[in-house]
Each structure stands twice: as structure tokens, then as C-alpha cells.
Amino acid sequence: MDRTLLYLISLATIFFIYNILSWGLNIQFGMTGILNFAYIIFMAIGAYIAGSFALPKATEIAGQTYVFGFSLPFPIPLIMGGIVASAFGLLVGFVALKRLRSDYMAIATVSVAAITYDFIGNYTPLFNGWDGLAGVPAPLQTALGLSYSNYQLFFLAVCFAFMVFFFFLTQRINHSPFGRTLRSIREDIDVSEAFGKDTFRYRMIAMAIGCFYAGVGGALLIEYISALNPGGWTTGETFVLFAALIIGGSGNNWGVAFGTLLVPIVFQEATRYLPQFPNSDYIIPALRNIIVGSLLIITLWFRPQGIFPERKAEFPSVPLAEPENKQEEADVALG
Amino acid sequence: MTMMHFNPFNPFIYLNAAGFGLVTASILALCAIGLTLQFGVTNYINFAIGSFLTIGAYFAWMVNSHGLNIWLAMIVGGLGTAVLAVILNMGIMQQFVRRNYPVLFMLIVMFGLALILQNVTLAIWGSDFKRYTIATPHQFNLGIFKLTDQQLVIIGVALVIMLGVHLLLTYTKIGKAMRAMSDNPTLARNCGIDTNLVTNITWALSGFLAGLAGVVLAINITTIQPSFGDDFQFVIFAAVIVGGIGRPYGAIAGAALIGIVTEVSAALINSSYKNDVAFAILVLVLLFRPQGIFATEGKA
Amino acid sequence: MSHSVETPTSAPPHSAVATILRVDHVTHAFGGYVAINDCSLDVHTGKITALIGPNGAGKSTLINLIAGFYPIQQGSITFNGQSIGGLPPYRIAQQGLIRTFQISRDYGAMTVLENLMVPPRNQLGENLVNVIFQPRKVAQQEKELVGKALEMLNTFGLYEKREEYARNLSGGQKRLLEMSRALMSDPTLLLLDEPMAGVNPALAQRLAQHILDLRGKGLTVLMVEHNLGIVDQICEEVIVMANGTTLARGTMEEIRAHPEVITAYLGGA
Numbered sequence: 001m002d003r004t005l006l007y008l009i010s011l012a013t014i015f016f017i018y019n020i021l022s023w024g025l026n027i028q029f030g031m032t033g034i035l036n037f038a039y040i041i042f043m044a045i046g047a048y049i050a051g052s053f054a055l056p057k058a059t060e061i062a063g064q065t066y067v068f069g070f071s072l073p074f075p076i077p078l079i080m081g082g083i084v085a086s087a088f089g090l091l092v093g094f095v096a097l098k099r100l101r102s103d104y105m106a107i108a109t110v111s112v113a114a115i116t117y118d119f120i121g122n123y124t125p126l127f128n129g130w131d132g133l134a135g136v137p138a139p140l141q142t143a144l145g146l147s148y149s150n151y152q153l154f155f156l157a158v159c160f161a162f163m164v165f166f167f168f169l170t171q172r173i174n175h176s177p178f179g180r181t182l183r184s185i186r187e188d189i190d191v192s193e194a195f196g197k198d199t200f201r202y203r204m205i206a207m208a209i210g211c212f213y214a215g216v217g218g219a220l221l222i223e224y225i226s227a228l229n230p231g232g233w234t235t236g237e238t239f240v241l242f243a244a245l246i247i248g249g250s251g252n253n254w255g256v257a258f259g260t261l262l263v264p265i266v267f268q269e270a271t272r273y274l275p276q277f278p279n280s281d282y283i284i285p286a287l288r289n290i291i292v293g294s295l296l297i298i299t300l301w302f303r304p305q306g307i308f309p310e311r312k313a314e315f316p317s318v319p320l321a322e323p324e325n326k327q328e329e330a331d332v333a334l335g
Numbered sequence: 336m337t338m339m340h341f342n343p344f345n346p347f348i349y350l351n352a353a354g355f356g357l358v359t360a361s362i363l364a365l366c367a368i369g370l371t372l373q374f375g376v377t378n379y380i381n382f383a384i385g386s387f388l389t390i391g392a393y394f395a396w397m398v399n400s401h402g403l404n405i406w407l408a409m410i411v412g413g414l415g416t417a418v419l420a421v422i423l424n425m426g427i428m429q430q431f432v433r434r435n436y437p438v439l440f441m442l443i444v445m446f447g448l449a450l451i452l453q454n455v456t457l458a459i460w461g462s463d464f465k466r467y468t469i470a471t472p473h474q475f476n477l478g479i480f481k482l483t484d485q486q487l488v489i490i491g492v493a494l495v496i497m498l499g500v501h502l503l504l505t506y507t508k509i510g511k512a513m514r515a516m517s518d519n520p521t522l523a524r525n526c527g528i529d530t531n532l533v534t535n536i537t538w539a540l541s542g543f544l545a546g547l548a549g550v551v552l553a554i555n556i557t558t559i560q561p562s563f564g565d566d567f568q569f570v571i572f573a574a575v576i577v578g579g580i581g582r583p584y585g586a587i588a589g590a591a592l593i594g595i596v597t598e599v600s601a602a603l604i605n606s607s608y609k610n611d612v613a614f615a616i617l618v619l620v621l622l623f624r625p626q627g628i629f630a631t632e633g634k635a
Numbered sequence: 636m637s638h639s640v641e642t643p644t645s646a647p648p649h650s651a652v653a654t655i656l657r658v659d660h661v662t663h664a665f666g667g668y669v670a671i672n673d674c675s676l677d678v679h680t681g682k683i684t685a686l687i688g689p690n691g692a693g694k695s696t697l698i699n700l701i702a703g704f705y706p707i708q709q710g711s712i713t714f715n716g717q718s719i720g721g722l723p724p725y726r727i728a729q730q731g732l733i734r735t736f737q738i739s740r741d742y743g744a745m746t747v748l749e750n751l752m753v754p755p756r757n758q759l760g761e762n763l764v765n766v767i768f769q770p771r772k773v774a775q776q777e778k779e780l781v782g783k784a785l786e787m788l789n790t791f792g793l794y795e796k797r798e799e800y801a802r803n804l805s806g807g808q809k810r811l812l813e814m815s816r817a818l819m820s821d822p823t824l825l826l827l828d829e830p831m832a833g834v835n836p837a838l839a840q841r842l843a844q845h846i847l848d849l850r851g852k853g854l855t856v857l858m859v860e861h862n863l864g865i866v867d868q869i870c871e872e873v874i875v876m877a878n879g880t881t882l883a884r885g886t887m888e889e890i891r892a893h894p895e896v897i898t899a900y901l902g903g904a
Contacts, residue, residue, distance in 0.1 A: 035442055095618050099625045103380045106442045107576065108621055110382065111569040115614045122607060172767065177752070177760030177777065180745075184753040187742035194702060194736075195754040195820050196728035197761075205763070239450050242443060282462050286454040293451035297427065297444055304440065312798065313749045316774075318782040325789045 009152050015265045016159040017220045018244075022260045023170045023253055024213025025241050030250035030310070031179060032206040033186030035106045037238055038092060038113035039214060044120070044233040045088055046081035046215025047222035051133040053077035054223070064128045064135075074139030078219040085215025086208045093207035097200060100189055113235055121230045132229025136222050159220055166213060170253050173209070180313065182206055183251075236289050240264050243296040249306030258308060263292065347479070352602035353595055354480030360594025361493030362552050367574040367586040368500055369544030375517030375581020376537045377428070379438050382445040384545055384571055386452035388564030391416040391546025392553040393456065396465050405469045405554065406488070413546035420542025421535050423448065429534065449565075457561040464558040489551045496544065500583055503540075513537055517581040570597070570610065573617040579627025588629045592616075652679040655824055655855050656701065656732070661710035661720075663700055670696040672879035673710070678824065683846060683856045685866040685887075688876035689900055694859045695737060697876070698828050702734040703727040714824065729756060733822035737829050737859075739809035741816075743802030747793055750801050750812060751784035752777075754820035784819060791815040791845065807838045814845060825849065827858035831865060843869050863887070875899070 021043055028034040049068075054077040057069040072080075096108035121130045128134075139158070141151055173179045184192045185199050193199050222228045240263055248259020271288045299306065366384060374380050381387070395412030399405055431444055472483035482490075504510035512533045515523040524530050552567060553559045574593045578585025593613050600612040620628060656678040663671040671693045678684050686694050699705045701712055703724040712720045719727050728734075733754075742750050758780070759765045760773035788794045791811045796804065804812060810830065817825060830846070831839045843865050846856055860866050866873060867887040875882045875890055877899040883890055890896055 033439060035439060037446060095621055098622060101625075102439050102442060103374075103580075104576075104621060104625065106382070106446070107380065107569070107572045108618070110446075111572065111614055111617055114566075114569050115611060118610060173763070176763070176766040176773065177758045178763050178766055180749060180752060181761055183745060183749075184742050187744060188740050190704070190724075191736065191740050191742070192753065193724045194704075194728055194734050196725050196733075196756050197753075198723075198725050236450055236454075239446065242446075246443070280461065282457055286458040289454040290451050290458070293447040293454070296447045297451075300436075300440060300444060300447075301430070304436075310744065312746050312800075313752075315748060315752070315781045316778050318778060318785055320785060320789055320794070322786075322789065324794055325792050 006149060006152060009156050011265060011269065013152075013156050013159050013224055014221075015261060016156070016163040017217050017224065018241075018260045018264045019163050019257050020166045020213050020220070021217040022241055022244050022248075022256045023166055024210040024217065025245055026250060026253065026256045027170065027173065027182075027206055027213070028210035029242070030245060030252075030256070031174065031186060032182045032203055033102075033189075034097065034203055034206060034210075035102050036092075036096075036109050036207070036210070037106055037235070038109040038116070039210075039241060040233045040235070040238040041113050041116045042085040042089055042211040042214035043218035043221070043237075044116075044228070044230075046085040046218030047228045047233075048081075048120070048127045048133060048218075049084045049215070050077040050081035050219030051136040051222045051228065052127065053080050054136055054139075055133065064131075064133070065125050066128050066133060067126055074223070078139075078216060078223065081219030082212045082215040085218065086212040089207045089211025089214075090204060093204045097203045097207065110235075113238070117230055117234070128229075130230055132227060132232070133222065134227040136226045138226065139223050155224060159224070162216065162220060166216075167253065174253065175313070178202075236292075239289075239296070240268070240292055243292050243299075246296055246304075246306055247299045249308035249310065251310030252306070252308045255306050255308030255310075259306065263295075267292070348602050349599050350479045351481055352599045354477075354482050355486075356595030356598035357480075357591075358482065358486045358489055358555060358594075359598055360591045361490045362548050362555060363571060363574045363594050364493050364587045364590035365496055365551065366545045366548035366571050367578065367590045368497070368583045369541035370571060371575045371578060371581055371586040372500075372513060372517070372583055373537050373541040374575065376513055376520075376534060377432070378520070379441040379445065380572075380575075381541070382442070382568075383423075383449040383452050385565035385568030386449055386456060387416050387420065387542060387545035388549030388552060388567060389456050389559070389561060390419060390452065390564075391549030392559045392564070393460050393465070394546065395550040395553070396467060396559060399467050399469075400465075402468075405467050405550075408467070409492075409547060409550040412550040413543040416546025416549070417539040417543035420538040420545075424535060424538040428538075429531070453561065453565060460561060462561060464560050466558055467554060469554065485554055489555060492547065492551060496547070497587060500540075504583065509533065509536055566610075569617065570613045573613045573620075576617055576625075577620050577628055579629060582627065582629070585627050585629045589627070592628075652682070654678065655680040655715060656857065657713045658697070658701065659711045659713070661697075661700060661707065661712065663696060663705060663708050670879055671700065674876070674880045675710075676874050676881050676884070678855060678857050679872065680855055681850065681853060682872055683850050683858070683870045684872045684874060685870035686857060686859045686874050686876060687861070687863065687866060687890075688882070692876040692899075693879040694876055695828060696879075698734060698826050698859060701727075702732065702826060728820070731821070731823035732826070733817050733820050733824070734826040735813050735817050735828055735830065737832065739806070739813045741801035741804070741809055741812055743800065745801060746797065747788065747799050747801055747804070747812060748781070748784055748797040751787060751816050751819045752780060754816055755780050755783075756820055780819075787815045787819060792841075807834050810834050810838070810842065814842065818849070822854065824855045824857065827856060827860075829859050829861065831860060831862050839865060 025039050028036050052066045052068040053070050053072045055066065055069050056071045058064055058066050092109065092112050096105045120127055123129065138151065144154065146154055181192065181197055181202055185202055189199050244259035244263040245256055247262060248257065249255025271284060366388060370381060370384050391412040394415035395408040398411045399408040403411065427444065427448065431441060472485045474481055474483050475487065504514055512523065512528045515526065515528060516530060516533055549564055570593060574589035575586055577592055578589030593616060596616065597609045597612050601609045654677045658674060658676045661671055661674050662669065674697065688694055696705065700707060703719065703722055707720040711718055714730060714732050719730065742753065759769065759776050765773055785794065785797065788797055793808065793811055793815065796808065801812060814830060830842055834842065839862060847869050849856060870887065872884065873887050873890045874884050875896050882899055883893045883896050
């Protein structure tokens with residue numbers, strides 16, 4: 001296989017994984033109106049859990065310290081990654097969603113992100129600190145005995161399958177009465193509460209589901225690139241996902257996929273090949289963040305609904321029992 | 336001081352830590368007062384407050400490295416940040432507010448702005464550590480506390496600012512207008528208050544105080560680098576939430592509590608857990624007293 | 636504080652009316668300001684009761700207390716014989732006590748029809764497990780609810796607007812949406828917070844007729860209203876509030892003759 005093809009395969013793999021991440025954030029922010037500025041933390045937790053569950057005992061690899069090390073086969077580490085991220089999401093949600101003010105939610109999640117980042121970075125015994133985990137085994141590689149390029153294709157297919165699964169799950173949620181209640185909470189939480197909806201419970205469920213997506217996405221990511229350190233999940237990364245969501249069209253899963261293609265994939269990849277400034281390797285990432293931030297603010301200004309806005313809900317057509325009431329409309333028009 | 340019961344063996348360590356706590360509290364109070372005023376008046380929080388601190392510190396470093404005395408440079412840092420805050424408010428925030436964007440969107444705008452400012456700082460000043468040109472500190476034994484002359488000046492600056500803000504809010508028309516807008520924006524507008532002007536002045540004040548805080552923070556920890564304000568950010572949030580949103584006196588009390596508790600806990604446990612202690616306080620307050628522990632009836 | 640069984644404002648002993656809602660010696664203060672001061676009132680089953688009074692009398696605060704939006708500080712509130720004081724709003728709503736809001740609060744980015752699909756209680760599809768494992772049952776119930784919602788929209792003259800975003804409706808249409816949406820939750824007691832605020836006289840008449848029709852279907856209504864003409868026309872019982880407590884109770888005719896009410900309204904209390 002030629003290098004261009006392999007490169008495109010790797011881009012597609014990352015794109016598929018990022019779609020899962022974006023849709024999870026879409027359930028939280030796009031559908032429910034939860035402002036989770038710690039979203040990337042849940043991706044990292046999923047990745048670290050999956051990585052440390054898949055790796056052998058820490059003593060067997062020189063230079064790394066981490067917990068677990070169960071050498072578990074695929075897909076157990078991945079599922080565990082999703083579950084633990086989801087559980088951590090509930091914990092954070094319990095603090096962040098208890099109060100209705102969205103700024104409390106934002107402050108709580110930003111603080112969680114900062115604390116978790118510092119903690120995982122500084123506390124080396126957990127996930128090898130700032131160096132992060134490395135050498136995470138590729139799922140089923142030895143069992144399948146494929147060549148390098150065939151294995152790349154195989155992993156692409158695995159990610160595609162996961163993406164399709166999560167796409168249908170998200171669509172199902174979106175078009176269900178459950179999704180409708182989530183949207184109503186986004187629109188006006190007091191009104192939904194006044195209609196007997198346990199809004200805290202709904203928001204907690206949305207938090208748990210979104211974080212599950214983040215965890216599974218993170219797990220796939222670490223299994224694909226085999227390593228992860230805190231540099232890969234800074235607050236800027238959460239922002240990249242928000243940008244993908246808002247530019248593509250939050251609430252619309254197709255739009256979100258388009259935004260994901262645009263921001264984390266095309267834009268991030270395109271800037272990777274810009275010439276580096278000598279002795280200032282921070283310039284390019286800094287510029288990238290400045291541009292992503294500006295793009296997002298510009299989108300919010302000119303087209304807050306995104307490129308592909310949320311669609312109107314569709315319902316089965318049911319005929320009226322009585323003839324249509326036109327009389328009232330004349331009066332209503334006056335109102 | 337009632338720190339005695341923390342340790343039966345050597346109370347002086349903790350008393351001394353409480354002294355450092357006063358310094359941290361002073362720095363915190365400086366920016367928390369401005370942040371809480373702005374939060375109250377505009378009704379959305381400034382996620383870029385950490386970058387404001389950083390930028391204030393760099394502004395001061397620029398003039399200080401050209402020979403200006405550090406305390407005068409501090410004023411320059413404050414003024415520069417105030418101008419920046421007003422420009423950002425008029426150019427970005429007010430534009431969104433005018434179009435009646437929901438708070439949720441405003442928070443994302445602020446979050447985006449924070450990311451932009453952090454990276455602009457990084458791109459302009461680089462990732463290496465900068466230091467101020469400043470006289471070697473002298474240590475003073477003040478009975479139970481051991482503090483340097485610089486730390487004493489920091490406490491003094493904070494006290495002067497607190498007094499100034501108190502006078503502003505109590506006796507001036509603009510200060511009363513700020514309080515009115517914080518309590519009830521619609522009513523304030525109907526009463527003929529120029530809300531645009533008040534908002535701009537609040538941002539200027541908030542920026543000025545954040546700039547000052549950035550400089551004194553840099554003096555206290557001796558170095559500046561692009562993320563140093565952001566590392567301090569949620570400690571400021573903790574002080575504001577503990578004090579109650581929109582409550583400057585609450586913010587002072589919150590800053591005192593957070594400052595002293597974090598420094599004493601640093602002496603008691605380990606200094607690398609300072610932020611975790613502030614975080615724990617923030618979480619407890621969000622869970623049990625979201626209106627703030629000093630406020631009877633907050634904006635929650 | 637004594638908890639008398641018979642509140643001062645309860646029904647005359649000879650009538651056989653049942654009480655659906657009882658507010659008993661409730662007090663509520665914001666900081667130092669006492670908005671509701673030892674307030675008691677009863678709402679009788681199947682009646683349309685109006686809550687009137689000058690601005691600042693505490694009517695909306697009381698609605699918020701009954702619906703659970705403000706925590707209850709003193710006193711008790713019972714609905715259908717069960718204490719609801721201290722319950723969160725959603726638990727109160729689940730028992731059939733549904734409120735509307737003073738300012739129309741539509742789900743702006745949702746269509747009119749979708750707005751009406753939110754309130755129905757006990758929707759199977761609100762549980763994700765059912766969504767995934769019983770899609771047919773969910774779809775069946777969804778279809779029934781769509782039918783019901785369309786009939787409701789037709790009754791309220793909003794059928795043509797069913798695919799429109801709620802935020803694009805006119806002020807009057809939003810009022811109709813607010814009321815029809817609340818009815819989708821099958822309330823037993825409906826609290827209407829100024830349902831006629833800012834609507835033209837023709838539409839006010841329509842809304843009044845809708846409220847009368849509701850009573851015909853066995854619903855109890857408690858409405859805060861400033862339009863005394865409408866109150867006179869449709870409300871069998873009128874409760875007057877002033878300074879955070881109930882001042883008088885009776886028919887509109889009786890209320891008009893009440894000396895304290897005249898002072899409260901005209902004396903600017």
C-alpha cells in the first residue's frame with residue numbers, strides 16, 4: 001500500500017473516533033444544554049483506563065508506573081474505559097448540575113478539568129504522570145497476524161463499526177421522547193420541571209451517556225496511537241470539540257460530523273505541516289488555538305445555529321377527527 | 336488567630352503559613368473584587384480572568400525591563416489590562432449582549448476568548464520564565480509572622496484597593512449604579528442608568544484590579560510564564576463563589592478564607608495540594624451553600 | 636404557630652364542596668422582605684377560582700410556592716389531601732398540579748407540535764431502555780400523543796402553525812400555546828399565572844371560553860388575573876390578596892362590596 005493511502009486511512013480512523021467524541025458532547029451541549037468544559041478529561045479517563053487495563057503489569061515495562069496492568073483482551077479495556085468515564089461524569093455532574101445556573105456548571109467543570117489535569121500529571125503512580133502511558137498493545141494484532149497495512153485497514157473497520165453504532169444510538173436518542181425532553185430542558189429547564197420532568201435526573205443521564213461516548217472514544221484513540229500523555233488532552237482540546245459542534249451545527253449529528261471533519265481533522269492536519277519556527281515550537285500550536293477560538297466566536301456571531309442547523313422534529317401524520325378549526329385563527333391573528 | 340489547634344507540636348509553622356496566607360488572600364482579593372463586580376453587573380463570568388492576570392504581569396514586565404520601578408510598573412500593568420478589558424468588552428462581549436445571546440453562549444464566547452488570550456500571550460512573550468528587576472527582599476519579624484517588605488507592600492496595596500472600592504461603591508454615583516445593576520439590571524435601566532457606560536467602567540475596574548493582581552502575584556512567586564494566571568484562575572473563582580456572586584465584600588472574605596486555608600494546608604499537608612484544597616472548598620460551597628457562605632441571599 | 640383544621644378562609648360549613656388545594660398559614664420572606672405573610676386559602680374542586688389583588692400583593696410568589704419553585708419556609712400546603720410543601724416542582728407536577736408562567740415561556744427552538752409533545756406524563760419513550768428495547772410500543776404511544784396534540788392545537792386554533800418554531804408565534808399565539816401545552820399534561824389542578832396578560836379583548840374572550848370548557852371537563856383552575864371583567868365572567872370564587880395575605884373571599888359581587896378590598900385597591904396599599 002502506498003504512503004498516501006496509509007495516511008488517508010489514518011486520517012479516516014482519527015475522524016471516525018473524533019465523531020464519537022463530538023456526538024457525545026452533542027448529547028450534553030447540543031441536546032441538553034450542559035456546558036461541560038471538562039469534556040476532554042472524560043476522553044482521557046477512558047483512554048487511561050483502557051490503556052492500563054490492556055497493558056501488562058507495570059513492573060514488566062521499564063520506566064513506566066501505572067495502576068492496574070491486567071493485560072485484558074479487546075474489547076474489555078474499551079468497555080471499562082467507557083464505564084469509568086461515565087461514572088466519573090456522574091460524580092462531576094452531581095456537583096455541576098445540582099444548581100441550575102449555567103455559570104456554576106461552567107466554573108465547576110473548568111475547575112474539575114484543571115484539578116484532574118494537575119493530579120494525573122503530578123501523581124506519577126497513577127498513569128505515569130506527565131510522560132503518560134506508552135506501548136499500549138494494538139487490539140487483536142497478534143491474534144490476527146495481519147501485515148502492518150492490513151492491520152491499519154482492520155482497525156479502520158473497527159472504528160467505523162463503533163462510529164456507526166454510536167451514530168444510530170445518537171439518532172435514536174435524538175428522535176425519541178427522551179431526546180425531546182432533553183431538548184426541552186435545554187430550551188427552558190423551569191418549564192420542563194413544571195411539567196413533572198425530573199430535570200436533574202435527565203441531565204445526569206445525558207452527562208453519563210456523553211461521558212461514555214468520550215470514554216470509548218478515548219479508549220479507541222489510545223489503542224490506535226498506543227500512547228497518551230496530558231499534553232494530548234489540554235483544555236484547548238475541549239475547545240476544539242466545541243468549535244466542531246458549533247461550526248457544524250450543534251443538535252444536528254450530520255452537521256457535527258461535518259464540523260469534526262473541518263476542525264479537528266482538516267484544520268489540525270493542515271497546520272501540522274506548516275514550517276516550524278526555530279527555537280519556538282510553541283508558535284504553531286498557539287496560532288492554531290487562536291484561529292480555532294476566533295473561528296468559533298465568528299461562527300457564534302454570524303451563524304450561531306452552525307452550518308447545518310438542528311432540524312425540526314418529525315412526527316407521524318395523524319388525521320384530525322373534526323374539521324379544521326379556522327375560526328380561531330382570525331382572532332389569533334389579532335393577538 | 337485561632338490556628339493554634341491545627342497542630343499541638345509547633346504552632347509557629349502554621350502562624351507563619353497564615354502570614355503567607357494573608358499575602359495570597361491579598362492577591363486573591365484584588366482580582367476577586369473586580370471579578371465579582373463584573374460578574375454581578377454583566378451576569379456572566381469572565382473565564383479570561385486568568386489571562387488578564389498574566390497579561391497585566393507581562394505589561395508590567397515590559398516597562399520594568401526598560402528600567403521603570405516595579406511599583407510604578409504595577410500601575411502600568413493595571414492600566415494596560417483595564418484598557419484591554421474595555422476594548423474586549425466593547426468589541427466582543429457587548430456585541431453579543433446587544434443581540435440578546437443566552438448566558439450559555441456568552442460563557443462559550445468567554446471560554447473562547449480565554450483560549451485566544453492565553454495563546455496570544457504565549458505567541459508574544461514565549462514560553463520561558465520572566466523575572467522583574469526588583470530590590471532584594473528583606474525579611475521582617477512581625478511578632479508571629481515573618482514577611483518580606485514586598486509582601487507587606489502587597490498587603491498594603493490590597494488594603495488601599497479595598498478601601499477605594501468601598502468608597503467607590505458607597506459614595507459615588509457610578510458605584511451606586513454598579514450595585515443597582517448588579518441587584519436588578521432591568522430596574523436599573525428603567526431608572527435611567529447608562530448601563531453601557533457602567534458596564535464599561537466595571538470592566539475597566541475589573542481589568543485594572545486583575546492586572547495589579549497579576550503583577551503582585553508575579554512578585555510573590557518571583558516568575559512569570561504564560562500559564563501562571565490560568566493556574567490561579569479557579570482559586571479566584573473559589574473566592575468569588577465562597578463570597579457570593581456580585582458581592583465585593585463577600586469576595587474579600589472569600590479571598591481571606593481561601594488564601595489562609597490553602598497556605599495553612601500547604602504547611603500542614605503538602606504544598607502541591609494547595610489547589611486541591613481550594614477546589615474542595617469550591618465543591619463544598621457549590622453543593623451546600625451556592626449563594627456563598629457569607630451571603631444571606633445571593634444571586635443563586 | 637397553631638395549625639387549626641379549619642382555616643379562616645375555608646368553605647362555609649354547609650356546602651358540600653371538596654377542597655383540592657389548601658394553603659395553610661404560609662409565610663415566605665426574601666431576605667428581610669416578607670412577601671407572603673401567614674397566608675391561608677382553599678381551592679375547591681371543579682371550580683374556577685380567581686386570585687386577585689394589587690401589584691406586590693404576593694400572588695405570583697404564592698403561585699411559585701404552591702408549584703414548589705420557592706422552598707416553603709413556614710406553614711403547609713396540601714394537594715388532594717397530601718402535603719406537597721417542600722417537594723421539588725417536578726414531584727408536585729407529577730401529582731397533577733400544573734402551572735403556567737406569567738411571561739409565555741415557549742420552547743423557542745422547537746416546533747409548536749413538539750412543544751405539545753413534551754408535557755404528557757408517563758411517556759414510555761422517556762425511558763431510554765424502552766426506546767431501545769420496545770421501539771414499537773414507544774412508536775404506538777407517540778402516535779396516540781400526536782393525535783391528541785393535533786386535536787388540542789385544532790381546538791386552540793393553532794393547527795396551521797404546528798410546524799412553526801414556537802419563537803416565531805405572535806404574543807397572542809404564545810398565550811394559546813402556553814395553555815394548550817399545559818393541558819397536554821392532563822392536570823387535575825391548573826394554576827394560570829395571568830393567562831390574559833397583554834392579549835387583545837377578542838382573544839381574551841376566546842381564552843375565557845377555553846377555561847370555561849376546561850371546567851366542564853372536570854378541571855379545577857386557580858388563576859391570577861388582573862382583568863376583573865373576565866374574572867366576573869368566568870370565576871365562581873374570588874380570593875383577594877393584599878400585603879402577602881388573603882383579605883377576602885366570595886363571588887365577584889360580594890368582593891366588590893367588601894370595604895377592605897376597596898381600601899386595598901384604591902388606597903394603594
